[in-house]
Amino acid sequence: MNHSTQNDLISITDVAAKLPKFISKVPHLLSGLKQAYLRTPNTPAGLGIAFEKAVKRNPQGNALLFEEQKFTYQALNEWANQIGHFYLSIGARKGDVIAVMVENRPELVATVIALAKIGVTAALVNTSQNSKALTHSINLVKPIAIIIGEECRVAVDEVRQDLLLKEDRFHWFADQETLVDAGKSPKGWTNLAEKIIHFPKFNTPTTQSIQGKDGLFYIYTSGTTGLPKAVIFTHSRWTLAYGTYGHILALNSDDVMYCTLPLYHATGIVVCWCGVIAGSATLALRRKYSTSAFWKDVKKFDASAIGYVGELCRYLMDAPSSELEHGHRVKKMIGNGMRPNIWDKFKQRFGVEEILELYASSEGNVGFSNIFNFDNTVGFSPTPYAIIEFDKESNSPVKDAQGWCKKVKKGEVGLLVGKITRRSPFDGYTDPEKNKSVIMKDVFTQGDSFFNTGDLVRDIGFRHAQFVDRLGDTYRWKGENVSTTEVENVVSEYEKIAEAVVYGVEIPNTNGRAGMAAITLADHAEFTEHDLQQMTTEFKKCLPAYAVPVFLRIQVHVETTGTFKYQKNTLKEQAFDPNKTDERLLVLLPNATGYCDLTAEIFNNIQAYQYRF
Template structure:
């Protein structure tokens, strides 16, 4: 992110000007905050109870739209209840885990709601995962069952024998409108849509025994040790999002939220859907984002709000201008990662009045939301946090002579940390060691504890921040966090590669950082034309599309520090520019099935934004 303009810094007068518009929302926000904070961990709370209250408020209103499918709040609730009663009959109990591997469609929403109703934790597996990564993600959370959409069955069947799940606990949904036609299941799967028909449509009593402290989802985040981490998302944390983001959005029964974000991520599943439930509104989903179909779908579903990540906004801005750009009633959007250089232009082109940019992480305890509707900020945070000085060269916070951290001044950039309190707890990971490394102690005084977000942000005043960059061994590309170690492991599996170092590099006019791998080859080997095809195929088969390295740098030897750490800062700085290194540089161009050498023409095209990465 570029340095802030003076206008980005927020003054008291700027806040005062926004208060009249915010005042209209205050009753709704106050109600939301009371639900978010006035509870104990043992109080009944969460997604299922909130949804059942929405059913009472708007029983005949539309709850879910997908393609040509439409479900009222009552219909979706009854569908979820049947799934819930089936699993209760199977002996599944609160605290058990079921892995859910279904793309964005109605069956995913109904299933997630069903499991929430009985206190079963839905492990929302990334549907792009295959091979070793998929096996790891499922086995990590020790599920008692797996629910698979037909569209993901091939990936599951490939690793099925490696999954620690009883063979009779694999359930299946046909890739069609299963409420009308359950379809015929493949061998070794139970047809869930067919099986639930005999079960009750009534709300299960178990919902009232699901408390805030109970787990709701496992959401996967990239870990620094290579494979995904499963982050527990409790019902209490869901209520916090529901009471804050959900009510600030201020939707009502006539509103429709259009979401193309993957629902295995918190932005779509938690932030967008909780805003819909808070308003008893409709959730319209699409299987995968499409630039060309976006505004057509918005019109089709009569959407009034959209969910976004920064990459999505860039794709929409890159598309040729069209009459459809404003032929809609969308005035609000909620999400994260909007680039400052397109923020105002996006609002002007598409007629957006309110950008509810937010900052949160699946595992963290600090969140921001743009309640005052300023440009170029992740917004305001009501929870205790600090932004501290950070030495990027030494890769550690700056401490004073007493060993205490030092807060940055207004306008400066530093490491964001969230204070751990009973109101803002750290729910953490499944891995205790990862939890330890994420907590900082004795930050400002002896005995205090803070969660280390690993993110650099800028303090722009009045408890507002701008996101700047991520630290550590992850980077963000195409709206996803990429684990460098995971990609390094896959690259190193290729027969001619002895070692790989992966890092993110910036491509002009794109969001986030594209993956680049500096590789060393095994002794007496070279890369020929066949390798350039085989490597691309191998990486694509083992990695999600967003994690496949866009660039390769072939080195004779990888430089390390005196403590044997890779010198990634130098690699990032030299990036993919031939004038900065004599190493061979390769690129996987969009829609290509092979790596090719970076030529002056290709470099010029990259710099002039001729490729759509």
């Protein structure tokens, strides 16, 4: 992100200064790396084995907190075993898939552990999905059963006739504490809490037979066609995350990780939870993120660590100060997407000492983590990778005279690619065509292959990188590439603006796309005439002329997905047409010194090419 300067480059002196604190983590880290890197596709590995080890280390310690419920490691393990034994009894076998659609609550956690132990892949369906996308997500992975929480039943019932499942394989959990009261299942649904009561609580016999290459989860990522893609997450990959991120976090049995991120995505279910399991610590769950409840929950659960994505940090920064945000135990955070323009402010305001920012993708084979606790970096990578020169105009890597790709110099930005090897395989998507499009061959030598992450990063030295942009998050205007991230950072710095989402929109008779920002205002703020001038001055001061947004759209709140990713497609489609939205639209007309309201008349004049942008 272009807030960075040469100050962010890392020298040997910087690394040396971080060593004393880092050394205290080394024994724990080495134990993790041993597990992460001694694995092969055929090694017994994964979530089930790691969880059973945590149970042995801390049987009576709390494994899970939710609302007023508490589960020790032993109790959670016994519950998962009952679910596992039930599925073995109906013929579920290693390699089968079961779709799971339950919101963040104990039933989801117990189910995921159960399926991991018996080698069944859990397809973690986004709990806000419905209709066509939901049918597609479930049928895509050919499940033998579906497990849902009552909170998701209406959506599933609506598409039930389109699901390729046997009638007796629709399994249900009541939306309550089902171990205390199983509830009464609706017609056509099997009550899972009732079914498992008489099954044994001892460990399922299958756990040690699960190998690295076996599927643990399907995680869905947003597809370019609008329909989700399912990415396989193997036990081997989980073990790599557990051995690295999990041990770097260095939690112990006194620690409590507060997670409000949805567990159908990897940041929640892999990154946050594997740190908990590695330290036999406690996972405190909230069903859905809430700014107003955040610090109350931190106090209630006595959390010492939190899981985050960038937008969650932005929401907390934008909230008014409260007594609750001080005097807590939170010193560590793990997640991704912390913006450089709030990194320092966040640490100071909330008393956080360590931000374990990391970089990984559900489908990729390259990962970084901030093990030395530098600011403004996704951290260090032990996996084989390269940052190569990339030409945005031709949308392709720059080649040398021999036809090989070229690595960037320290301080420069390039395309991140991960080398595909036996120890860092590319597990890929369910769709083989999609796999072909992201694998690059003969990059530096004949026969090598790399995974194209689609991300631009800056090489800041000592195998550290800084995230700059998604290739898909740039647009061209006035012959220049504009980084949406950079513009979002500048726009959201304006004091009355809480949040900004930037994208390119087409203006008739112009080349490329003009910048447009959908913004939400800070609490009770309103734009005055002075703001419309002042904002323009500030944007022009901090951004190149071609990157200053031409259009602004003032929203009550920004539409996001479950992981707080912005819903840009709808915004792009509606663009700056006042007939498609009743929200206030502003435009910076050519040669104007400030924004003005975009009226129907101005819109028609733009369409008729009356202005030369």
